[in-house]
Amino acid sequence: MTKLSVNINKIATLRNSRGGDVPNVVEFAKDIQRFGAEGVTIHPRPDERHIRYQDARDLKPEVYTEYNIEGNPIKSFIDLALEVKPTQVTLVPDAEDAITSNAGWDTIKHKDFLVDVIKEFQNNGIRTSIFVDPVLKQIEGAKETGTNRIELYTESFAHQYGLGNKEVVKPYSDCAVLANNLGLGVNAGHDLSLDNIEFFKQSIPGLLEVSIGHALIAESLYLGVENVIQMYLRKLK
Ligand SMILES: CC(=O)[C@@H](O)[C@H](O)COP(=O)(O)O
Numbered sequence: 254m255t256k257l258s259v260n261i262n263k264i265a266t267l268r269n270s271r272g273g274d275v276p277n278v279v280e281f282a283k284d285i286q287r288f289g290a291e292g293v294t295i296h297p298r299p300d301e302r303h304i305r306y307q308d309a310r311d312l313k314p315e316v317y318t319e320y321n322i323e324g325n326p327i328k329s330f331i332d333l334a335l336e337v338k339p340t341q342v343t344l345v346p347d348a349e350d351a352i353t354s355n356a357g358w359d360t361i362k363h364k365d366f367l368v369d370v371i372k373e374f375q376n377n378g379i380r381t382s383i384f385v386d387p388v389l390k391q392i393e394g395a396k397e398t399g400t401n402r403i404e405l406y407t408e409s410f411a412h413q414y415g416l417g418n419k420e421v422v423k424p425y426s427d428c429a430v431l432a433n434n435l436g437l438g439v440n441a442g443h444d445l446s447l448d449n450i451e452f453f454k455q456s457i458p459g460l461l462e463v464s465i466g467h468a469l470i471a472e473s474l475y476l477g478v479e480n481v482i483q484m485y486l487r488k489l490k
């Protein structure tokens with residue numbers, strides 16, 4: 254069984270665009286859990302352009318499913334995660350100016366750093382996952398860091414699958430097999446969508462969790478817009 258964790262960054266983006274509190278991210282998190290989401294993911298960035306550090310605190314009492322906080326483990330992020338104590342922290346090596354996450358960790362080069370950070374989270378009862386490209390030696394490196402899980406970075410899968418290239422899933426399934434054998438849990442995320450999720454899930458043994466945001470929110474707009482227009486029309490009669 255693969256858990257669906259919904260990334261609500263885009264809800265905060267929409268809220269921030271008007272400076273008020275619509276839509277309210279905490280209410281949205283409560284609703285998606287009521288609708289069946291099995292986790293809530295946020296990815297606060299240092300510039301707080303979508304999720305703010307205060308959102309992470311405000312969400313804590315309302316997330317009764319899995320609470321996953323993603324981010325680059327700079328000091329302010331580590332302090333926040335240790336304060337909020339989510340179920341899981343996913344470490345992502347984001348550059349400050351990146352529009353979105355665009356690479357996994359070099360788990361070999363950054364081994365010592367990752368070992369220390371991971372130990373600190375685990376000592377505080379927080380499960381860890383590290384964002385990695387689908388490269389076997391990076392999975393072996395991940396094992397050496399002591400992390401509980403990896404998150405496979407699925408951007409290239411999503412892009413190539415969209416072009417009709419199903420073979421692109423092979424490195425992901427090979428990495429999942431290796432991770433399973435090494436005792437690492439396997440998560441995945443980035444650009445997963447209604448178009449590609451079924452094939453991806455079927456191809457990846459032991460897929461524990463997917464975190465999905467951008468496409469899921471866009472799909473929700475498309476699939477909900479007809480209903481909302483009809484509701485406006487009824488009120489305007
Ligand atoms: C880690 C990852 O894959 C990202 O998808 C991320 O969590 C989304 O971040 P943005 O919403 O800032 O693009």
Ligand SMILES: NCC(=O)COP(=O)(O)O
Binds near residue numbers: 441469
């Ligand atoms: N970890 C990936 C995530 O949370 C969502 O990524 P995306 O669906 O917004 O690309």
